[in-house]
Amino acid sequence: MHPKAIEQLVIEQAEAVAKELGIEVVDVEFQPGPRGRVLRVFIDKPGGVSVEDCRAVSVPLSGALDRLDPIPGPYRLEVSSPGVERPLRKAEDFERFAGREVEVHTYGPVEGRRHFTGRLKGLAGDRVQLEMEDGSMVALPREGISRARLRVRWQGAVER
Template sequence: MTDAAQLTKLIEPEVTRLGFDLVRVSLSGTKYVSLQVMAEDPKTGQLTLDECATISRALSAMLDETDPIEDEYRLEVSSPGIDRPLTRAKDWTDWAGHEAKIALSEAIDGRKRFFGIVKGLDGDTALIEVDDAEIRLPLSLIQSAKLTLTDELIKASKPLSSEGADDIIEEKE
């Protein structure tokens, strides 16, 4: 099993059991394969380093037992970060008002790439505003979508901890 969708079905219950939400599973590389698992704490939308380690240990044990990937691979567990991918239907409502880059698998009105403001979700259709026009993008055609790093997004994404920030500022002064 080297399909991301099948791996997601295997990984998601384990991540959920640990109290986290799965954001994305991807398998990349041919010579050196990486299994990338992106998750978040539903309360914060982020993960701490300790939470990444907890997920990694649990997934490593489960993947060693089920052995779904034929070749050697490297497991990477991470938080989605500030400029997170939009992979789930709920992401389109959670991140409404922020800028995003979207790539489609098939063209709509001759375009496969869009850059605009996320406006929400209407059923199975993501809504974005591009040049003062609302564009409807079927979720089934979205190949990739990612928030764009802006000052507004930084303000909306509260850090889990500012511990040590005062020390860094004092060192620079």
């Protein structure tokens, strides 16, 4: 099974488990790691997630994946918080986090660039609206976004 198909199946299974607990599935990654393949499921809820929330999703999700057996060979399942610089994937994410600073990468150039940092203004149709630091606006096609995440500026941190 292709890694993207595995991720989609895991999202469906994880969402079925998490929904009952009032928890959101933020993202799923299936990647090779230094000690074998890793299936990461990132979850969140208002106020953040606890270790108990991670366990409450991990145990039934592990059982469901064992029954379906979509992943040949060994892998490690990790369920955790997405962290403060959480990824934005769903249309709802781009609306809910409007007003926050984000970092966005696109598959191809938009206005001659592939990397954007600015204040998220939400969605207009299928376009993600960003206000850049110079005050200009840019509209990025959502399907052209390869990666988007909240950006946190740590006080005293050196800008990259």
